Amino acid sequence: MNDSEFLDALSRRLAGLPQVLAVALGGSRTQGTARPDSDWDLAIYYRGDFDPRHLRAIGWPGEVSELGGWGGGIYNGGAWLTVDGRAVDVHYRDLDEVDRIWDEARAGRFWTEPLLFHVAGIPSYLLLAELAANRTLAGDLPRPAYPPALQQQAPDQWWSRARMIFDYAAKNHAPHGRATACLGLLAEAVAVTSHAVLAAEGTWITNDKQLLRTAGLDDIDTQMITARSASDLPELVQTIRSRCRSRLRETDAELSQPDQVP
Structure with a gap:
């Protein structure tokens, strides 16, 4: 399976999870800086009561966190998986939270949260930056301009x-x-x-x-x-x-x- 076929199959499987409305590809794979061994970074955008057990039930090797398992807040969880021999990172993205952050950003407001490996922490509008940079694979996502x-x-x-x-x-x-x-x-x-x-x-x-x-x-x-x-x-x-x-x-x-x- 080549990379294109892999990504298509992966995104369709993730998009089929309950409450998931869209799937996007981010990271180096969208920025043109990927190496052959780079991870595949995907975000699943959900609304409502997403339950990670549905992702876990697929059976891909790796670790699937609960909601809030990565500290809560902006980074509210995700998974490190191996799919078809490829390293895949999945991030949970709550569309209700995205909407709230977008409203705040348009009013000129934001907050920061600590996150491992990020020297200054991360701003709340990181979720908007992802939408602006990522490639939508399934569903419909906005591409916000800087407020x-x-x-x-x-x-x-x-x-x-x-x-x-x-x-x-x-x-x-x-x-x-x-x-x-x-x-x-x-x-x-x-x-x-x-x-x-x-x-x-x-x-x-x-x-x-x-x-x-x-x-x-x-x-x-x-x-x-x-x-x-x-x-x-x-x-x-x-x-x-x-x-x-x-x-x-x-x-x-x-x-x-x-x-x-x-």
């Missing part, structure tokens, strides 16, 4: 958080040579700033793998490894903070708390 109110208001919320992180790193870790804590906070602040930049530019982002590159801040990767001793940390914090502020200034984002870093 103007979110583009106007989200950058300030992100940057306010980044400023606090930079301030804390500069005051409480860098002067005392706490390299691990300081660098960890810098990584978080850069990721948060990247979200601010992308929001200001109205660019959707679905995960951390391309976050800095897409925001034009991946040059900081080099700066992060230049600190040779604890005495370098204060200067490093200011250098990276200045770079982040400069990049955000390029977007003409409206910020309620101007930063004096040149």
Whole structure:
């Protein structure tokens, strides 16, 4: 079975699950960055009382979580499966939750949640970003444009958080040579700033793998490894903070708390 036949059969099987209204392909397979051994990332969009036992009953080898099994919230569960010798990730997506997030985003509101492997956590509008980027395989799904109110208001919320992180790193870790804590906070602040930049530019982002590159801040990767001793940390914090502020200034984002870093 070739990849096209595999994907067609897989999507039809998933679309047949009770309460599932649509199936979409995401990840590297839609972004043109997939390797031959890359996973197949699929989302099943349901409305109502979806029960994972129906997915489990198909009998594909792997692990099928309950709803909320991945921490609840935006990422409310999914499955890691092997189907026809291929690694398949299935994500549960509640259309009622998508509708709520869309209403909030159009009003310029969002929230963030922690998620493993995501340095700054994930914004609620991640579910909208997925819809904009994914390829619908079955059913009918919207492809949302970036809401103007979110583009106007989200950058300030992100940057306010980044400023606090930079301030804390500069005051409480860098002067005392706490390299691990300081660098960890810098990584978080850069990721948060990247979200601010992308929001200001109205660019959707679905995960951390391309976050800095897409925001034009991946040059900081080099700066992060230049600190040779604890005495370098204060200067490093200011250098990276200045770079982040400069990049955000390029977007003409409206910020309620101007930063004096040149």
